[in-house]
Amino acid sequence: MPLLHISMRAGKPEAYRQAILDGLYLAMREALNVPEGDEFMTISEHDASNFRCGNAYGVKRSDDAVLIQITVFASRTAEQKKALYRRIAELLGENPGIRSEDVFVNVLDAPAENWSVGNGIAQFA
Incomplete structure (x- = not known):
């Protein structure tokens, strides 16, 4: 049940x-075994004055940097997360052509009781 928030500079085509x-x-389907149809994602676009990515940690980022924050159940292993990071960079490199240096991913672990996916109930608690 990942929940994704993607932030990027405005101006890219649909x-x-x-x-x-x-x-x-x-x-996510490949690395985390997310079920078919489990798609909860938003993209927020920002003009240049409201979006900043530095070159910390030895990574030279460009104006095409994409910040991806993924909240998941607190059951994912470190190996699953590493596979996810690699696969995201590969796939976004292939299409739409984002350099791996511009793919910034943050995974947040959340306990199952922190989720309600509809109807006002905690389906996983």
């Missing part, structure tokens, strides 16, 4: 944004 969503969904 096909570019859709390729990001499609790539992230495929990476």
Whole structure:
């Protein structure tokens, strides 16, 4: 039950944004065994004055940097997360052509009782 928030600079065409969503969904299906149809993702676009990515940690980022925050059940292993990071960078590199240096991913673990996916109930608690 991942929940994704993607932030990027404004101005990319719809096909570019859709390729990001499609790539992230495929990476989660492959690396985290996310079920079919488990797609809860938003993209927020920001003008240049409201979006900043530095070059810390030895990574030279460009204006095409994409910040991806993924909240998941607190049951994912470190190996699953590492596979996810690799696969996201590969897929977004293939389409829409984002450099791996510009793919910033943060995974947040949340206990199962922290989720309600509808109807006002805690389905996983």
